[in-house]
Amino acid sequence: MSDFKNVSLKKEANIYYDGKVTSRTIEFEDGSIKSLGVMLPGEYTFGTNEAEIMEMLSGELEIRLPNEDWKTLNTPETFEIGANSSFDLKIKTVTDYCCSYIK
Amino acid sequence: MSDFKNVSLKKEANIYYDGKVTSRTIEFEDGSIKSLGVMLPGEYTFGTNEAEIMEMLSGELEIRLPNEDWKTLNTPETFEIGANSSFDLKIKTVTDYCCSYIK
Numbered sequence: 001m002s003d004f005k006n007v008s009l010k011k012e013a014n015i016y017y018d019g020k021v022t023s024r025t026i027e028f029e030d031g032s033i034k035s036l037g038v039m040l041p042g043e044y045t046f047g048t049n050e051a052e053i054m055e056m057l058s059g060e061l062e063i064r065l066p067n068e069d070w071k072t073l074n075t076p077e078t079f080e081i082g083a084n085s086s087f088d089l090k091i092k093t094v095t096d097y098c099c100s101y102i103k
Numbered sequence: 104m105s106d107f108k109n110v111s112l113k114k115e116a117n118i119y120y121d122g123k124v125t126s127r128t129i130e131f132e133d134g135s136i137k138s139l140g141v142m143l144p145g146e147y148t149f150g151t152n153e154a155e156i157m158e159m160l161s162g163e164l165e166i167r168l169p170n171e172d173w174k175t176l177n178t179p180e181t182f183e184i185g186a187n188s189s190f191d192l193k194i195k196t197v198t199d200y201c202c203s204y205i206k
Contacts, residue, residue, distance in 0.1 A: 003114035009129060011106035012160050012199060013141050019197035022141045024127055026112060038116050038125045038141075057115050094122035096115060 004028075017044055023099070032101070039095040047086040051102040054079050059095030064088040107131075120147055126202070135204070142198045150189040154205040157182050162198030167191040 008027040014035065015022050021044060023037030039059070056075040063079060064070045065087050073079060075095075081087050083102075111130040117138065118125050124147060126140030142162070159178040166182060167173045168190050176182060178198075184190050186205075 004112040006109055007112055009107040009110055009112065009139070011139065011201060013139070015141065015161075015197060015199065019141055019143045022125070022199075024139055036112070036114065036116070036127055038118065038122055040122045040143075058118070094118060096118065096125075098114060 004034075016046075017042065020044075032103075034101065035099045037097050037099065039089070039091045039097065041091050041093065044089045044091070045086060046089070048081050048083055051083040052081045053100045053102060054081070055098045055100070057096040057098060058093075059097075060092040061095055062090040062092065107137075119149075120145065123147075135206075137204065138202045140200050140202065142192070142194045142200065144194050144196065147192045147194070148189060149192070151184050151186055154186045155184045156203040156205060157184070158201045158203070160199040160201060161196075162200075163195040164198055165193040165195065 004026065006029055010025045013022045013024055020040040020042050021037065023035040025033060025035050027033055055078045056073065058075050060074050062070050062072050065081065066085055107129065109132055113128045116125045116127055123143040123145050124140065126138040128136060128138050130136055158181045159176065161178050163177045165173050165175050168184065169188055
């Protein structure tokens with residue numbers, strides 16, 4: 001099956017917004033970290049520490065990055081968020097995603 | 104970090120009930136399969152193929168197994184469901200779980 005091999009996985013979920021946004025954290029052999037998550041329809045704001053690359057695996061959303069206007073993104077689009085930043089999301093349909101943290 | 108090591112992970116989520124129940128499938132070196140999932144409050148019915156052991160990592164729920172009455176379970180309780188069966192759930196608070204499939 002499997003798209004990621006030889007990874008380590010934290011058992012407990014990361015749970016935000018009463019469970020409307022959840023993710024699992026995975027660590028690769030080279031020490032890099034990704035999270036795989038699901039966002040249900042709703043409006044959310046998230047902050048970053050490290051820069052992030054978000055790959056949409058399913059769903060449609062609107063995003064507002066710092067100093068930008070709202071824009072609509074559909075699967076399989078990808079977006080990047082800078083380090084120490086924040087961004088707003090309006091999730092339109094259930095969005096499955098893979099988030100890569102950039103050191 | 105990590106509770107599971109050297110596992111393979113399917114990238115896409117399993118999505119049920121409009122995303123109110125989601126899980127990710129993981130495969131261990133010995134070929135055994137688990138899924139890690141989150142269930143939001145609501146009422147659900149699930150069927151099994153293989154027998155399952157469900158370990159609650161967070162949350163509170165009521166469950167009705169075949170030919171049994173409803174019972175309330177709290178984290179960190181575990182319940183088992185037979186193969187080729189079905190069961191009903193009333194999720195009371197966001198429930199994070201680990202499901203093991205028994206060959």
